[in-house]
Amino acid sequence: MSDAPLPDPADVLAFGPHPDDVEMCAGGFLLKMRKAGYRCAIVDLTRGEAATRGTPETRALEVAEASRLLGLVGRENLGLPDGGLEVTAEMTRPVIEAIRRWRPRLVVGPCPVDLHPDHEAAAQLVRRAYYLATVAKAPGVTLPLHRPQALVHYMGHKEPVPTFVVDVSAEWDEKVRVIRCYASQLGTDGRGGPATNISSPDFLRRFEGRFTYWGGRVGATHAEPFFAERVIALEDPVAALRSPDGAVR
Numbered sequence: 001m002s003d004a005p006l007p008d009p010a011d012v013l014a015f016g017p018h019p020d021d022v023e024m025c026a027g028g029f030l031l032k033m034r035k036a037g038y039r040c041a042i043v044d045l046t047r048g049e050a051a052t053r054g055t056p057e058t059r060a061l062e063v064a065e066a067s068r069l070l071g072l073v074g075r076e077n078l079g080l081p082d083g084g085l086e087v088t089a090e091m092t093r094p095v096i097e098a099i100r101r102w103r104p105r106l107v108v109g110p111c112p113v114d115l116h117p118d119h120e121a122a123a124q125l126v127r128r129a130y131y132l133a134t135v136a137k138a139p140g141v142t143l144p145l146h147r148p149q150a151l152v153h154y155m156g157h158k159e160p161v162p163t164f165v166v167d168v169s170a171e172w173d174e175k176v177r178v179i180r181c182y183a184s185q186l187g188t189d190g191r192g193g194p195a196t197n198i199s200s201p202d203f204l205r206r207f208e209g210r211f212t213y214w215g216g217r218v219g220a221t222h223a224e225p226f227f228a229e230r231v232i233a234l235e236d237p238v239a240a241l242r243s244p245d246g247a248v249r
Contacts, residue, residue, distance in 0.1 A: 006101055006143075007074050011038035013104035014154075015095070017122035018048040018082060019063045020182045024207075025154040026108055027070065027175040028168025028224050034071045035171075041074040042067070043098045045122050046082035053193045054184030066181040069174070074102070085121035087128065093140050095129035100143035107151045111227075115157040123153065152228045162225035163232060165214050169221040172211070176204070 012033050016022040022030070022042050030040045044063070047056045054062075067075045078094045085091065099107060109126035110119045132138040134147045155162070168175065183189035187199030197203065208222070215223040234240045 006103075007041075008039070009103040009105075010041040010073060011104060012040045012106045012108060013099065013102045013148075014040070014042050014108040015098075015110070015122065015126045016042060016044045017085065017110060017116070017118045018046050018051070019044045019059050019077070020048070020066070020179070020185060021110065021119070021156070022108075022154070023066055023070070023175070023178050023182070025110070025156055026224055026226075027178050028171040028211075028222065029108075029154070029166045029226075030070055030072075031171040031174055031178075032166060032168060039073045040070070041072055041102055041104075042070075042076075043095075043102075044075070044077045045080045045085060045095070045125070046118070047077055047079065048082055050082035051185065052196050053187065053199060054189075058184045058189075059182075062182045062184065066178050069178045069181065083118060085118045085125065087121055087124045089139070092125055092128045092132065095125050096132050096138060096141050097143055099129055099133040099148065100141065100146045103146045105149045107148045108226075109151060109153055111153045111155045111158060111160065113158045113160060119156050127151065150228065150230065150232075152226045155225050155227070159225060160227055162214075163227040165218055165223040165225045167215065167218060167220040167223050168211070169215060169223075172208075172222040176208075179204075179207075 014022045014026060014030060033040050048059045049056045076098060080091055107130050110123045112120060112123040114120050130148065130151045134145055136145050185198050211222045211224060214225050215221050
């Protein structure tokens with residue numbers, strides 16, 4: 001894969017443990033960034049082949065439609081084992097290569113604290129790769145080094161105190177359309193199958209409630225939370241630090 005021509009750089013590169021994780025947790029953010037003129041891409045670590053519902057083939061079709069609606073400039077799948085992600089040099093290497101291939105300004109990865117072991121492992125793989133992408137002699141990596149500006153984490157099953165939230169009120173309906181692409185997982189494909197949390201008829205209501213909560217914290221209808229393990233500089237604190245009613249506090 002490293003011998004293939006490099007794509008044009010992405011401004012934002014988001015990593016998901018499974019297809020649909022990025023859309024669920026940061027889809028509004030990607031839509032907002034696309035509207036702002038930024039080039040966004042996704043790298044899925046696995047094909048979701050261990051999912052209770054659907055198949056890798058149906059998931060691939062769902063991924064293609066979701067990617068189209070998101071307006072991505074590219075999407076890759078590293079083909080790592082679903083249900084078997086581990087923080088090893090062998091699994092870190094393709095993640096490093098993806099960062100060096102796409103040369104992003106911002107890397108977005110999953111939360112290091114999560115109920116799903118694949119999500120936690122993916123977070124650690126991305127953290128390691130984010131650093132090693134800047135190391136010229138990282139073992140086994142052939143592409144030239146790249147130094148992104150920052151790494152931030154979207155939140156999954158667990159939500160640490162966020163560093164910032166992104167108002168996705170204007171993007172919410174579009175985000176829901178993207179999520180509905182994953183009909184096999186939502187149980188809306190008419191094929192039946194074992195019940196899961198995501199296939200529950202009540203899932204989308206509960207899902208929306210989570211992002212409504214964060215929106216309410218900043219005077220928006222919906223917002224997505226993120227956190228960063230670094231200090232973030234504000235160019236204009238007066239504009240950034242406003243209360244929900246618009247007054248500076």
